[in-house]
Amino acid sequence: MNICDQILAGKSSSILKVKELIRQVANSDLNVIICGESGVGKELVAQALHLCSNRKGKPFVKVNCAAIPGELLESELFGYERGAFTGADRTKVGKFELAHSGTIFLDEIGDMPLSLQSKMLQVLQDFQFSRLGAKTDVRVNCWVLAATNQDLEQSVREGLFREDLYYRLNIIRIFIPPLRERPDDIDVLIDYFSGRFAEKIERTLFEFTDGTRDFFHQYSWPGNVRELKNTVERLMILGDWRTVKAELMARETKQFGSHELTTQPPPPVPDDYEVVTVQKKKFPPLKEVKKKAVQEAEGKLISEVLTETDWNRKRAAKLLQISYKALLYKIKELNLRRED
Ligand SMILES: Nc1ncnc2c1ncn2[C@@H]1O[C@H](COP(=O)(O)OP(=O)(O)OP(=O)(O)O)[C@@H](O)[C@H]1O
Ligand SMILES: [Mg+2]
Numbered sequence: 001m002n003i004c005d006q007i008l009a010g011k012s013s014s015i016l017k018v019k020e021l022i023r024q025v026a027n028s029d030l031n032v033i034i035c036g037e038s039g040v041g042k043e044l045v046a047q048a049l050h051l052c053s054n055r056k057g058k059p060f061v062k063v064n065c066a067a068i069p070g071e072l073l074e075s076e077l078f079g080y081e082r083g084a085f086t087g088a089d090r091t092k093v094g095k096f097e098l099a100h101s102g103t104i105f106l107d108e109i110g111d112m113p114l115s116l117q118s119k120m121l122q123v124l125q126d127f128q129f130s131r132l133g134a135k136t137d138v139r140v141n142c143w144v145l146a147a148t149n150q151d152l153e154q155s156v157r158e159g160l161f162r163e164d165l166y167y168r169l170n171i172i173r174i175f176i177p178p179l180r181e182r183p184d185d186i187d188v189l190i191d192y193f194s195g196r197f198a199e200k201i202e203r204t205l206f207e208f209t210d211g212t213r214d215f216f217h218q219y220s221w222p223g224n225v226r227e228l229k230n231t232v233e234r235l236m237i238l239g240d241w242r243t244v245k246a247e248l249m250a251r252e253t254k255q256f257g258s259h260e261l262t263t264q265p266p267p268p269v270p271d272d273y274e275v276v277t278v279q280k281k282k283f284p285p286l287k288e289v290k291k292k293a294v295q296e297a298e299g300k301l302i303s304e305v306l307t308e309t310d311w312n313r314k315r316a317a318k319l320l321q322i323s324y325k326a327l328l329y330k331i332k333e334l335n336l337r338r339e340d
Contacts, residue, residue, distance in 0.1 A: 007048045008041065009192035012182035018045060018174055025172050026052040031124065033109070033169045034147040036176035039226030042147040043107065045174060050103040055143055058102030063095045066108035070321050074116050075132055078123075084133025094131065096123065099142040109169065110150035110161060113321040117162045124168050144169070158333075159326035179221040179228065186216050189225060193232040206235045219248055220283075299334045302327070311338050 004019045025032060026049060034042045043062070050060045068076050075084075079094030096104060106112075112120065123129050128139045146169050155161035179185065190208055198204045212235075221227055235244055302320065309315040317327040330336075 003051050004048050007044060007051065009188050010182070010185040011188050012184035014177045014182050015185055018176060019048075021172070021174050022048050022052055025049070027054055028172075029143055030171045031169050032145045032172045032174060033152075034145065034174045034176065035152075036149065037178045037224055038149050039224035040176040040178060041225050042149070042176060043105070045176060046103075046105045046107075046145045046147060049145055050105075050143070053103070053143065055102050059099050060103050060105065061095050061099035061142075062105045062107055064107045066111035070113035070116065073112065074119065077116075078119075078129050078131055080132035081134045084131070088133070091131070096129065096140050096142065097138060100140045101142070103143040103145060106144065106146040108148060109146040110148040110152055110155055114160065114162065114323055114326075115321060117165050121162065121165045121168060124165075159323055159329055179224045183217055186228070187213060189228055190216060190232060193229045194236060197233050197236050201236065204236065206239050206241070212241060215245060215248075220252060222251070222286075295334060298330065299336065302330055302334065303336055306331075306336065306338070 002023075004022050008015060008019060010016075022045065032049060034045050036042055046062075047060065050056060063073075063077060065073060075092065075094065077094050077096055079092045079097060080088050082088055082091045119129070124144060126139075127141065128137050130137045152161055152166055152170075156163045156166050179189075190213065194204075194206075194208060216228070223230075231244060231248070235241060238244070302316070305316045305319050306313070309319065313327055313331070314324055317324045320327065322330075
């Protein structure tokens with residue numbers, strides 16, 4: 001079994017395609033962007049790319065661009081010299097330097113602030129940069145992998161992501177479809193996770209019957225492989241299929257909020273666990289739900305900042321870490337108005 005098959009379980013045509021792509025680009029050093037919803041396995045694919053390349057054995061350094069506040073991200077990536085700013089009482093080596101000769105994985109790249117994107121573009125061109133406060137440049141050799149669960153093309157259109165950086169990162173694009181679109185992987189994943197977990201806990205409390213498997217096939221897995229893995233592990237520890245199933249069904253109902261099911265009582269959990277009773281529902285497209293939620297959150301924050309800055313849009317754009325142009329676009333798109 002090759003390393004890709006060991007790491008990535010699945011036999012659907014889309015996973016086979018992903019594995020094929022991994023093998024093809026593994027030693028190319030071409031920039032790769034890995035896309036897909038949360039929990040589909042983007043980080044795992046990044047690890048597989050590294051382990052299939054001749055950089056394996058060298059560092060694999062992950063940076064989560066969403067978890068680190070904008071102003072700290074630059075020093076995290078590129079490091080700083082002692083005394084570069086107040087509080088910099090020692091020199092810090094950045095992640096790019098730590099990844100030298102190996103791979104750097106820029107997770108959630110869509111959340112990188114615009115102000116840092118131009119520096120990133122430059123670094124991707126010549127792999128040369130200076131630590132903050134340093135007089136000399138360092139040069140590194142590393143393979144750049146990035147991942148996002150956002151629609152970066154949309155972010156480019158909205159002025160939130162630089163187009164030139166997008167094209168530089170997007171040389172090879174690996175898209176991992178959501179689990180609901182690759183039902184052929186479900187049984188393989190059940191067996192994979194239950195087998196591994198049984199080894200770990202040294203017992204098997206739960207047998208996956210045909211009924212349980214049927215339910216796993218009908219459920220939509222909004223949290224993708226991560227949710228399936230957690231569900232399998234919980235079942236094996238608790239053995240309580242009835243509770244777990246009721247929770248999954250409630251989650252599915254909640255997830256798709258305003259459709260006809262909410263006007264009815266929640267579906268009963270049958271006593272016979274083998275009978276699968278997922279009702280056929282009309283789901284609004286996930287993209288629509290996501291877009292609405294994002295717009296609501298953005299509208300709230302932008303209004304707050306505009307009030308705070310007394311509608312000084314230049315200052316507001318700065319605080320929001322987006323360009324002035326992007327802010328004007330947002331104000332128009334979200335139909336925000338000054339309240340007197
Ligand atoms: N094909 C697969 N085979 C085995 N395990 C998988 C597979 N896909 C995902 N997983 C497992 O599912 C979990 C989620 O995967 P991962 O963290 O790579 O997802 P992600 O796309 O990076 O999610 P997020 O966007 O939330 O960061 C991990 O525990 C990972 O090991
Ligand atoms: Mg991830």
